[in-house]
Amino acid sequence: xxxxxxITDVAAEAGVSISTVSLVMNGKGAVAATTRSxxxxxxxxxxxTPSRTARGLAAGRTGNLGFVLREDHFCxxxxxxxxxxxxxxxxxxxxxxxxxxxxxxxRYGPDDAPRFLQEHTVDGIVVxxxxxxxxxxALTTSGIPFVLADYAWRGAASVQLDNEGGAALVAxxxxxxxxxxxxxxxxxxxxxSMAARSAGFTAAMAxxxxxxxxxxxxSHRGAADRRTGATLAPALxxxxxxxxxxxxxxxxLALGLLDAxxxxxxxxxxxxxxxxxxxVEGAALAATPLTxxxxxxxxxxxxxxxxxxxxxxxxxxxxxxAARFARAPAITRIATDLVVRASG
Amino acid sequence: xxxxxxITDVAAEAGVSISTVSLVMNGKGAVAATTRSxxxxxxxxxxxTPSRTARGLAAGRTGNLGFVLREDHFCxxxxxxxxxxxxxxxxxxxxxxxxxxxxxxxRYGPDDAPRFLQEHTVDGIVVxxxxxxxxxxALTTSGIPFVLADYAWRGAASVQLDNEGGAALVAxxxxxxxxxxxxxxxxxxxxxSMAARSAGFTAAMAxxxxxxxxxxxxSHRGAADRRTGATLAPALxxxxxxxxxxxxxxxxLALGLLDAxxxxxxxxxxxxxxxxxxxVEGAALAATPLTxxxxxxxxxxxxxxxxxxxxxxxxxxxxxxAARFARAPAITRIATDLVVRASG
DNA sequence: GCTTCGATCGGGAGCGCTTCCGACCCAGCC
DNA sequence: GGCTGGGTCGGAAGCGCTCCCGATCGAAGC
Numbered sequence: 001x002x003x004x005x006x007i008t009d010v011a012a013e014a015g016v017s018i019s020t021v022s023l024v025m026n027g028k029g030a031v032a033a034t035t036r037s038x039x040x041x042x043x044x045x046x047x048x049t050p051s052r053t054a055r056g057l058a059a060g061r062t063g064n065l066g067f068v069l070r071e072d073h074f075c076x077x078x079x080x081x082x083x084x085x086x087x088x089x090x091x092x093x094x095x096x097x098x099x100x101x102x103x104x105x106x107r108y109g110p111d112d113a114p115r116f117l118q119e120h121t122v123d124g125i126v127v128x129x130x131x132x133x134x135x136x137x138a139l140t141t142s143g144i145p146f147v148l149a150d151y152a153w154r155g156a157a158s159v160q161l162d163n164e165g166g167a168a169l170v171a172x173x174x175x176x177x178x179x180x181x182x183x184x185x186x187x188x189x190x191x192x193s194m195a196a197r198s199a200g201f202t203a204a205m206a207x208x209x210x211x212x213x214x215x216x217x218x219s220h221r222g223a224a225d226r227r228t229g230a231t232l233a234p235a236l237x238x239x240x241x242x243x244x245x246x247x248x249x250x251x252x253l254a255l256g257l258l259d260a261x262x263x264x265x266x267x268x269x270x271x272x273x274x275x276x277x278x279x280v281e282g283a284a285l286a287a288t289p290l291t292x293x294x295x296x297x298x299x300x301x302x303x304x305x306x307x308x309x310x311x312x313x314x315x316x317x318x319x320x321x322a323a324r325f326a327r328a329p330a331i332t333r334i335a336t337d338l339v340v341r342a343s344g
Numbered sequence: 345x346x347x348x349x350x351i352t353d354v355a356a357e358a359g360v361s362i363s364t365v366s367l368v369m370n371g372k373g374a375v376a377a378t379t380r381s382x383x384x385x386x387x388x389x390x391x392x393t394p395s396r397t398a399r400g401l402a403a404g405r406t407g408n409l410g411f412v413l414r415e416d417h418f419c420x421x422x423x424x425x426x427x428x429x430x431x432x433x434x435x436x437x438x439x440x441x442x443x444x445x446x447x448x449x450x451r452y453g454p455d456d457a458p459r460f461l462q463e464h465t466v467d468g469i470v471v472x473x474x475x476x477x478x479x480x481x482a483l484t485t486s487g488i489p490f491v492l493a494d495y496a497w498r499g500a501a502s503v504q505l506d507n508e509g510g511a512a513l514v515a516x517x518x519x520x521x522x523x524x525x526x527x528x529x530x531x532x533x534x535x536x537s538m539a540a541r542s543a544g545f546t547a548a549m550a551x552x553x554x555x556x557x558x559x560x561x562x563s564h565r566g567a568a569d570r571r572t573g574a575t576l577a578p579a580l581x582x583x584x585x586x587x588x589x590x591x592x593x594x595x596x597l598a599l600g601l602l603d604a605x606x607x608x609x610x611x612x613x614x615x616x617x618x619x620x621x622x623x624v625e626g627a628a629l630a631a632t633p634l635t636x637x638x639x640x641x642x643x644x645x646x647x648x649x650x651x652x653x654x655x656x657x658x659x660x661x662x663x664x665x666a667a668r669f670a671r672a673p674a675i676t677r678i679a680t681d682l683v684v685r686a687s688g
Numbered sequence: 689g690c691t692t693c694g695a696t697c698g699g700g701a702g703c704g705c706t707t708c709c710g711a712c713c714c715a716g717c718c
Numbered sequence: 719g720g721c722t723g724g725g726t727c728g729g730a731a732g733c734g735c736t737c738c739c740g741a742t743c744g745a746a747g748c
Contacts, residue, residue, distance in 0.1 A: 004464065006734055017698045022736060029737095030695055052465040053400040054734030057703050062397055064444070074430065075423050077625055082419055082426065089446065093459060100408070101445045102433065115437060120348065121396040227629075281421055285571075350704055361728045366706060373707095374725055398704030401733050 087301025229256020273344025431645025573600020617688030
């Protein structure tokens with residue numbers, strides 16, 4: 001690949017000025033149809049693609065967005081945020097943007113700032129999952145627009161799963177199957193999503209006339225993984241008046257609960273119905289396929305990135321003050337579905 | 345954050361020319377120590393960080409690298425390539441570079457090109473894991489330097505695990521424990537790493553005087569996952585003369601084999617020793633903790649990115665022809681370790 | 689028929705930085 | 719003491735693009 005064609009080459013080839021080429025390439029301004037097509041032909045003939053860098057310099061925006069998540073979230077076995085990222089990357093590609101992926105440690109110190117926070121190599125940032133408040137503080141003061149995905153923080157714009165809605169679907173399902181004594185198994189309770197699932201479920205059950213016995217609500221602060229599910233299971237399974245169904249705040253916990261149930265020789269769903277949340281890969285493959293709430297991870301990323309792209313675009317054109325006004329503390333919700341399988 | 349400080353501001357603040365500031369910021373050229381420190385102070389006082397974009401335009405390189413992997417590899421449950429990426433990102437940060445993550449479909453068509461292939465927004469590309477040949481062809485003709493990580497293709501530069509070495513460690517370990525009749529369980533056999541593990545193991549066993557019975561070598565073409573491991577297990581476990589030990593080409597297969605062994609009531613490692621490869625998260629947590637070969641995924645990414653960074657730098661300064669000569673088909677190997685646990 | 693106006697297009701000034709080149713200064717040299 | 723030369727620094731030309739502004743021209747308005 002020899003030297004790339006530049007806008008000047010195209011202008012010469014088409015017999016117009018570079019301004020015109022620029023207008024055509026960006027689809028703005030008033031350009032006569034004939035001129036436009038002449039320029040386009042010249043561009044394709046020369047294999048011209050505008051230089052991102054030059055465009056960035058001149059236009060004052062870089063055309064790439066950051067995607068930040070906690071290191072441990074990125075590396076966890078279940079590729080949840082991975083899929084969110086994939087959705088974001090897809091949407092970015094659709095919009096002709098790039099996304100820089102970076103991680104922050106669970107405990108954020110001032111030295112951990114992703115470099116693009118300082119170098120302004122990024123027009124905006126998607127923050128996926130829960131992160132240290134200190135990071136969000138730094139982000140806020142940096143002035144770079146950002147949107148959260150699957151997290152909430154103050155009035156920041158965010159895209160979240162419809163956790164309440166999903167939990168309500170579960171409640172309706174269980175109530176419909178005649179369960180009146182149900183339990184809830186949760187963990188990672190500081191995460192707003194987890195809290196919402198818990199609250200949504202108990203509220204919906206109550207609405208169905210079967211308030212959840214507080215003794216059957218176990219909620220942990222630690223990681224919401226399979227091991228925790230198994231560890232916490234006895235509190236429910238060995239209770240004097242065992243619930244006939246348990247809603248777990250996520251599939252990992254549910255899988256752990258299933259392990260514990262199997263150990264005890266309980267029949268699922270005969271003795272115990274188990275419902276999870278997330279619809280992870282392993283849910284359908286489990287020994288007893290798991291009834292769960294399906295969430296659309298890619299869509300979460302797509303929507304978040306789309307929102308960010310528009311936000312950072314409007315940030316530029318409008319006066320900063322005006323844009324800040326328009327920033328309604330928007331929470332966008334991604335709908336969820338119930339997938340009924342064998343476990344309940 | 346008001347308007348950013350530019351190089352001009354720093355020059356004014358320090359009372360020098362912008363050329364001098366540039367020299368100081370890049371640590372090149374001959375600048376008197378006093379001048380240098382004066383500039384540096386001015387820069388920190390103004391909170392100056394050079395604009396990536398401007399730098400890129402002027403210097404002809406963008407300062408970011410691409411990291412490409414197959415979509416399905418990115419999403420698999422075991423975060424192998426995720427860790428590789430993390431290592432790469434770390435190394436990039438260390439070098440002041442950015443990395444754009446993008447995926448390609450398993451079957452690559454001309455329309456699937458990551459956009460940065462055409463827009464030259466990237467100085468080089470790390471390709472992780474196996475990808476479609478068509479993609480590598482496209483990459484080659486694009487002229488963008490690239491290095492492979494955990495893959496091999498023609499004479500392309502690549503960083504690979506020391507698969508033979510790891511397999512030899514396993515062979516030595518098993519032979520040392522008195523196993524003379526051993527089996528091999530493999531899958532995804534078109535992947536060079538898998539082939540190397542198989543070949544390395546049988547060669548090393550032979551060197552120990554215990555040639556592997558060809559009937560005890562089962563090698564599959566499909567995905568090397570847990571399910572496959574369980575599916576393929578009968579060929580070894582139900583053989584007339586069952587091996588006393590099996591080396592599995594990766595941990596997922598080994599885990600599947602363990603499932604099958606448990607089903608048959610076999611004692612591990614009494615009746616059957618099982619050894620894996622990769623040391624995935626689940627290996628240590630398995631019911632019978634898995635003896636396996638530990639591989640340093642982050643290091644793989646680090647080394648690959650470092651190599652790429654140097655390659656793309658030299659690519660620029662040297663004449664293209666000369667650089668192409670220097671491109672010895674280098675294969676860098678990352679050492680592996682044996683981790684002995686309960687399974688064998 | 690002359691002015692006004694909208695539709696088109698070219699000119700040109702940057703965006704912030706790198707880098708080549710030449711100017712300058714002060715030792716050291718014959 | 720004039721000259722050479724190395725060590726320092728400033729000037730200035732871009733890198734490829736965006737975008738404001740003004741020029742041009744034919745058509746519409748009175």
